[in-house]
Amino acid sequence: MPSAWERLKTSTTRPTRMLITEPVVTFFTLWVSFAWGILFLFFDSVYLTFHEDYKWDIFTVGLAELSILVGAIIGLTFNPIQDAMYKQSAKRNKEADTPGKPIPEARLYTSIPGSLLFAGGLFWYGWGSVGRGSVHWIVPTLGIGCTGIGIYSVLMTVINYLTDAYERYAASALSATSLGRNVMSGLLPLSSPALFEHLGFGWAGTLLGFIGVALSIVPVVLVLKGPEIRQRSPFMQESTFD
Known part of the structure; x- marks a missing residue:
């Protein structure tokens, strides 16, 4: 049985190795970290919009920020559809080592829209x-509500896909993405005043939107090339439950 030190060492080094050497973990971390950072950036930018421009008080501004929550609740209603598509994918699974098992890439279908x-x-x-x-x-x-739907979609997709694709090492993969999310949620809001002051709301939203569009390529690539990527990944091959 591994000692406490060995378990601590493994739990520290494995997520770092996966973040550096596994392209899926790397790009998923960038994707979900940006989405999570936008959530915290909105806490500043929504205040700038509604308090300074619309002259709302703090309580009313807080109600506007609840539109992110409304978006997340709307996103939640798509979960049964996503789960149904995931279960149906088992019928199409022709992989030799996992016949009749749902395809991990089926977790990504609703994340593209x-x-x-x-x-x-x-x-x-x-x-x-x-x-x-x-x-x-x-x-x-x-x-804001539309963005909230997207944030929920990205977060749930990353959690579900990494859990299915890495199985035994799912906790390590998720730890790597959590590191990125926490770093981005601390850094991105710091840019909010300068970003919106120098670029203006329109062009700041355009810049952030184009970054979001670029990162939306991540689930598309995995839907198209996911099985090949999994076959070439040592971590994914090693982590599969028998």
């Missing part, structure tokens, strides 16, 4: 806020 909603919400919120209070408040609020 979800990631596009995430990016679209950033464009929507940014350009909906350029009126400096002259545009109806529902316009940027809907953009």
Whole structure:
């Protein structure tokens, strides 16, 4: 039985190795970290929009921020559809070592439109806020809600896919992504005042939206090339339950 020191060493080094050597973990970390960072960035930018431009008090601004939660709840309603597609994928599984088992890439299907909603919400919120209070408040609020749907979609996809693809090492893979999420949630909000002041809400939203669009390629590549990537990954091959 491994000693406490050996277990501690493994739990520290394995997530780091996976983050550096596993492209799936690396790009999923970038994807989910950016989405998570946007969540915290919104806490500053929503205040700038609704308190300074719309002259709302702090309590009312807090209600506007709840639109992220509403978006997440809407995203939750797509889970049964995603689960059904995941279970149906077992019938199409022709892999020699896992016949009749659901395909991990089936976890990604709804994340593709979800990631596009995430990016679209950033464009929507940014350009909906350029009126400096002259545009109806529902316009940027809907953009925030749309982004909330995307954030939920990205987060749940990363958790579900890494759990299915890495099985024994799922905790290590998720630990690596958690490191990225925590770092980004601390750093990205620091850029919020300078970002929106120098670029303006429209172009700041455009910049963030284009980054979101670029990262939405991650689930597309895995849907198309996922089985090949899993066959070439030592961690995925080693971690499969018999």
